[in-house]
Amino acid sequence: xFFPCCRRIFLKHSHSFEKTVRLSWLQTAASxxxxxxxAWQLYSAVCLERYPVITNELxxxxxxxKALMQLMEKENSLLSDHEKRLKDETAQAAKKHxxxxxxxxxxxxxxxxxxxxxxxxxxxxxxxxxITDADINNDTRSVNRKLDRKLIFIIKQKLGEKEFWVLxxxxxxxxxxxxxAAERVLQSASGDKLKASFLxxxxxxxxxxxxxxxxxxxxxxxVFFYKASLKSGDITSGADYRWVTKEELKEYLVPSYLxxxxxxxxxx
Amino acid sequence: MAxxxxxxxxxxxxxxxxxxxxxxxxxxxxxxxxxxAPLLFQTSNILSSEPMKRKKRDDPALAAARIARxxxxxxxxxxxxxxxxRILKPIEEIEGNFKLQQRAHELRRERTxxxxxxxxERALLHKDWTRHRMHQFIxxxxxxxxxxxxxxxxxxxxxxxxxxxxxxxxxxxxxxxxYEWHGPVSTPxxxxxxxxxxxxxxxxxxY
Numbered sequence: 001x002f003f004p005c006c007r008r009i010f011l012k013h014s015h016s017f018e019k020t021v022r023l024s025w026l027q028t029a030a031s032x033x034x035x036x037x038x039a040w041q042l043y044s045a046v047c048l049e050r051y052p053v054i055t056n057e058l059x060x061x062x063x064x065x066k067a068l069m070q071l072m073e074k075e076n077s078l079l080s081d082h083e084k085r086l087k088d089e090t091a092q093a094a095k096k097h098x099x100x101x102x103x104x105x106x107x108x109x110x111x112x113x114x115x116x117x118x119x120x121x122x123x124x125x126x127x128x129x130x131i132t133d134a135d136i137n138n139d140t141r142s143v144n145r146k147l148d149r150k151l152i153f154i155i156k157q158k159l160g161e162k163e164f165w166v167l168x169x170x171x172x173x174x175x176x177x178x179x180x181a182a183e184r185v186l187q188s189a190s191g192d193k194l195k196a197s198f199l200x201x202x203x204x205x206x207x208x209x210x211x212x213x214x215x216x217x218x219x220x221x222x223v224f225f226y227k228a229s230l231k232s233g234d235i236t237s238g239a240d241y242r243w244v245t246k247e248e249l250k251e252y253l254v255p256s257y258l259x260x261x262x263x264x265x266x267x268x
Numbered sequence: 269m270a271x272x273x274x275x276x277x278x279x280x281x282x283x284x285x286x287x288x289x290x291x292x293x294x295x296x297x298x299x300x301x302x303x304x305a306p307l308l309f310q311t312s313n314i315l316s317s318e319p320m321k322r323k324k325r326d327d328p329a330l331a332a333a334r335i336a337r338x339x340x341x342x343x344x345x346x347x348x349x350x351x352x353x354r355i356l357k358p359i360e361e362i363e364g365n366f367k368l369q370q371r372a373h374e375l376r377r378e379r380t381x382x383x384x385x386x387x388x389e390r391a392l393l394h395k396d397w398t399r400h401r402m403h404q405f406i407x408x409x410x411x412x413x414x415x416x417x418x419x420x421x422x423x424x425x426x427x428x429x430x431x432x433x434x435x436x437x438x439x440x441x442x443x444x445x446x447y448e449w450h451g452p453v454s455t456p457x458x459x460x461x462x463x464x465x466x467x468x469x470x471x472x473x474x475y
Binding site for chain 1: 368372374375376377380390393396397400408411412414415417418419421422423425426429430433436437438439440441443444447449451452453454455456457458
């Protein structure tokens, strides 16, 4: 009595189950032809650089060679007018001293007086310090740190569930070129007070990563990097950011990402 | 009687003669005038200058001598030009200062006599430097290769995604062709520093 009833119910259900499965399969096939779920999502990213403001410290070899070149330059040169005058005057002074002449023919200004004057003028000027406050406080958010190195702008961005340190990136919108997308991304990451110049229309680097399986719309992201150099201005957006050197990137970036990025950040 | 008087008046006032003639008919006019030729106003140009002088004939020998002299002068000039060539604007950097050249002997420094060790040290330093620069050059070249490879890879991937985006990416960016950047310098710039301008006299000669 129980059995046939149960069987009937099962059959009824299995029929409906089969129907729904077929339906959902059809639906996905239809959406595939429209949206193409197997496509990659295109991202533009910006590698914003602050170029070195001051020269590098010379290595021991460089400073040694520099001294030698200056010495050789001096050895091969002729006396300048000032040096000649100084030489003549010292010779004259020595002669005068020997003769013990009275100082009737004393000139108002000697070459050596000029030298004192110049030295005074030079000592009055104090050049700015090569080590800035940002270096002392180790302020990685300041653009004025490590003036003799190239600095790179990185930002904390949410990719999927987690937050990562990356070069600022964003999805390309419809009817936008990759370069235009990069410009928009930089503006949104830095605020509108920062001025930067982009170098070329072509991307300089590439990186791709896959989304987890739960994301059904796309396979993953293809990131195209653009280079820009900082001209002026500050970062006014509320984002968490850092200005770091190429070596310091290791502490922040994911290894696979770092590998892609390191290729196009040159330190020449 | 009246007709006769009118004729006399006509004879006196010659300026109105022609008009009168027209009035009275040419035959009447001719019968009165006393001159041989018919009296009409002159229409040809009046010559109001003295007649042209007769051209003096040159001595052919003298003329030939003059032409020869002229020719000789030109030839002389040509020869001079050829000898000197084109006279060019002097370049100070090449010619140097004449006054300085004249007193160069008194501006010479005392020659430094290098010991064997010193010259050896210098040579070794030069070799070290050359080696250092070579390594630097190789590193630079590697970095540039790495960069271009990275860019080529990016472009290839972009082309696979979309031909249109690729075409946009390979266009020349005219704004970055004007790109300029100053630095680096030995000490950082001081904010708001007004550097004093030196005084100078422009001694450039105008040609």
